[in-house]
Every structure is written in structure tokens, then in C-alpha cells.
Amino acid sequence: MGDLKTKKGIKKVLYGNHAVSYGVKVSRAQVISAYPITPQTQVVELLSEMVGKGELDATFVNVESEHSAMAVCIGASITGVRTFTATSAQGLLLMHELLHWAAGDRLPIVMAVINRAVAAPWSIWSDQNDSLSQRDTGWMKIYCESNQEVLDSVILAYKVSEKVFLPSMLVLDAFILSHTAEPVEVPAQEEVDEFLPPLELPHALTPEKPYAIGAVVMPDGPYMELRYKIQKAMEKAIPEIEKACNEFYELFGRKWEFVEEFMMDDADVVLITSGAVSSTVKYTVNEIRKREGKKIGVLRMRILRPFHFEKIRKILSGRKKVIVLDRNISFGLGGIFFNEIRSSLYSVSEKPILLGYIWGLGGRDITPKDVEGVIKDAEKREKDEDIIFWGLKKENINL
């Protein structure tokens, strides 16, 4: 018996973290550098084991911090090799400066971020603020719901990053995906090779083609134009992502798009989610539909950058109520997904009632009861409300 052979690979029961490692393996990453941090550690443990056993032909560089891990990836990537790293929370924040460097140098680095709450106070549980605090660094961002999506998204991230020369961050929830084991198809190497050819970096630094990178540019120098080009690359990424997802679907039979629409055809009320909690939301919406026939649907945001304004606008036009569920907050503004959704609705003539809920911060569990509660609460509201905290515990407020 052993692993279950499928048409395109084998099926295994994998932790989300190990799904990342397998995705990196079949993508044939050549340089991996990382510093361990809970809950990311398993990702690089397995990768170092794969490299040690000779199953993955890569150089594994141990470093003393996340800042150095990203620096190694940048240095390696500029020579035209495929690079990978992974981190969480404080580790990602320590990398922050270099994330701008990676995008500014137009390097197709792929990184897994295991979403973990940012201190203070210390928390190791799921919360999106770590990845979202890197929103404007020029990285593409993919939010995953399942371990299969995690593995597939590694491959897709390299594919798109190496078309538009921008780095990609794929995001999975701490523990809820990272430490949850579920069946995952690991695609066969030859199938992935067909989909993902070796990296060809046009601006690769080689002994034959030496040049200086990132040197100072005067105000009339090309700084502004390089920023313009990053924006253009993000715009180009939209059709490239669509193309890559279609090609992936044809090869592997799994469709990952910009957004996932669940029971949306006739939905008057739309719940907008991202990440692993989307499963619980979809499950509950299906139960409520079966029981009460309410016209509720779910829109799952998969890719946050580039932001597909046109698509979101089209999907949400004509809906009566839009409920955005954020496991994050921009203090003084509100839910981050909420505000992006709101800006995409600016030019819609008949705007839906827009409600922004903040929930699940610091790993607070989100159950079907919470989803039902939010839906009931939203039914009572007939005007926009930007920030509604869901599930606050009174005993924790008056400490």
C-alpha cells in the first residue's frame, strides 16, 4: 500500500509546514536560507533533511537571523538561482528592510510566512498582522486555505514571480494549517518540471556580466522610473497569474484563482474571508443555506497583491450586504481587507451595506457558532459599520 499513487503524483498526509517543504522540493529551489521560529520551524527542518539526504539538490545556508536569511536569498537570487526562505511574526519584521531590497532588485524570491501574532505581548498563534504589515513592500501575496493549496501555491508562486520578476509571499495560518495534517497530493517531479522551467533571470549577475546593483540614484536618476516599473510588473502579474492558474488546472486538475466564489450565484449577502478560517465559514454557510435557504455566499480572497480591483468590483456589484471578516487590524483605520474591499467599491453606483468585523486575533478560535453569530448580527444592521469587534471577552478587558 504505502503512499497512495495518483495520476499526477502521490497522496500523503502532511502538515501544512511539510506541504511547503514538498512544494519547494518539487520546485527545485537551489538556495535555501532560514532561521527557525515557531511555528515555521518544521518547514526548514524537513528541507534541511531533504538537502542532507541528497533528495533536493540545493545549498542550505544556516544564518544567525532572519535579516541574514533574506540577505542570503537576495545575494543568491541575483546570480540567477531559485531561492527560498520561510519565517513568522517577529522574524518577518526583522526582515522588513530586506523585503524592500528584494522587490527593488526585482528578484523572484519565494517565501512562506506562517501567520503568527506580533508581540507585544508574546503570542505564537494565528493572526494576519505580520504578513499584512509587509503589504507595501512590493511582494505578491497569496493567502492559503488548505495544505494542498499551500503546496500548489509554492509552485505557482515561482511560476509567476519568474515571469514578472517580483518576489512572492505565500501565507498560511499558524497551527491551523502549519501543524494540521491532512491529505495532500505531491505532484510528480516530471509533471512539475513540465510546468516550471528553470529560472532565467535577465539581469543575473555573472562573472561574464559584472555590474553594480542598488547604488545611489539622484532625484533625476531612475528611482522613480524603477518604482513605476514595479507597479507595471504588478499589473502584468494579474494576467500572468490567471494564465499560470489555468495552465496548472489543465495539468493537475486543481483550480486556484484570484478569489474563490462559494455559493455566490444568487447571494444577496456576501461574507469575505481569507486563510484557513474560510473553511469554517463555507461549512457554516452551507449549513445555514440547507436549513433556512438564506441567500448567503462566500468570497475568499486568495491573492491580495496584486489586488484585482476589477474582479472584486464585478463580483460585489448588485449585492445587498457585504461582510468582511478580518483576522488583523490597522489601528486607527480598521480591518485591512475591509478597507481594500471598500476602496474597490468606490465607483460602484449601487453600493452594498458594508460591515467590517475583526475576529480571531492572537489565535482566538473561530467556530461555526461565531460564523452564525456574525451572520445574525449583520442581519440587524442596515447601515455601514467599519469596525465591529467579534468575540471580545469582558473579563479580559477589565483586568
Place this chain on the structure above:
Amino acid sequence: MLEVRFHGRGGQGAVVASKVCANACFKAGYYPLAFPQFGVERRGAPVQAFLRIHKPEENLFIRCNIYEPDIIVVLDMTLLEMIDVTEGLKENGKILLNTPQSPENIKFNKNFEVYTVDATQIAVKYKLGSKIQPIVNTAILGALAKIMNIFDMENLSYAIEEEIPYKTEENKKAAEEAFNSIKGI
């Protein structure tokens, strides 16, 4: 959907048990989700692990903690003195305990189906872990196979082969022995 909660102490293998069990369920055609208590584990401290099993035709999954399990597995009887291991267990739910006692001698406040297996003795016999800290997870899984009735011993053997690289044969034998010696069936 069937929900299982494992109680053990850090080092006994409760988390690995949930993963091996998930793999055995997967081999039997089910869709499992296995996850540890989302915390920081230390050797000897009480730990929990969870398993949610879906039938092949189910395609929507919940991703949150388990509050009202159908089955509870206790790897260490001393935990009964510290915590209410039956918390949330459904009426007529099943509870499997690692103890040499018979189920009739163990009483709970509510109506549960109680099963026992001497997993410690079996683990010591096959030299799994040490005498003081035996690793009882594979033995308990053999007994669990009989209660759950979802996967068979062949599924479990293959899952052990994949998940447990150390003393694989001894672990398989321990599971087999527990399967045959569970009390309460």
C-alpha cells in the same frame, strides 16, 4: 464527521498518535484532519491532540478546535486526577483508557462507553521508550482501531511504517496486541 481527542503527557506520543491515526483513516478512504493542541509542549506536561474524520463524500471541513468529541483517548491515567478528561464528550460517547483495570471498575458521572487496554505493559514489553517513560501511542492506536471501526490493522500497519521510522516492527506488534486485548467490547 467523527471527532477524537487524545489526552497524554508530553513525550508519550499523543501528537504522533493523532497523525498516525489520521494516516490510517486516510488509507481507509476517509479525509482526516489531525492537529495538536495549539500550544507549547513540554515533556511531562498535559497535552492534547485532536482528530476530525470526514467521510469520503464530505467536502466541507471545519478548521477550529474540537469541543464536543465523540471519542476520548487517555494515554495517562494520572491525568484523571488533574483534569476532567471527559469534558464535552457527547452523551454515550466512547472513552478509551490506558490501564490494566477492567472497564466495569471505572466510573464516570455520565453515561459513557468505557474501554480499557494495558498499553503501558504492551509498550514496555516491546521496549518502546523506557520502563519509566514508555511510549504508548502505537499500542493505544491498536485498541482505538477496534473502537472506531473505520480503519483496519492493515491500514494502521502501513501508517505506522510511514510515520514511525524507529522500532517500526515493534510498534506494529504493540498495536496488534492492543487490538486483541482491548477490554469492554
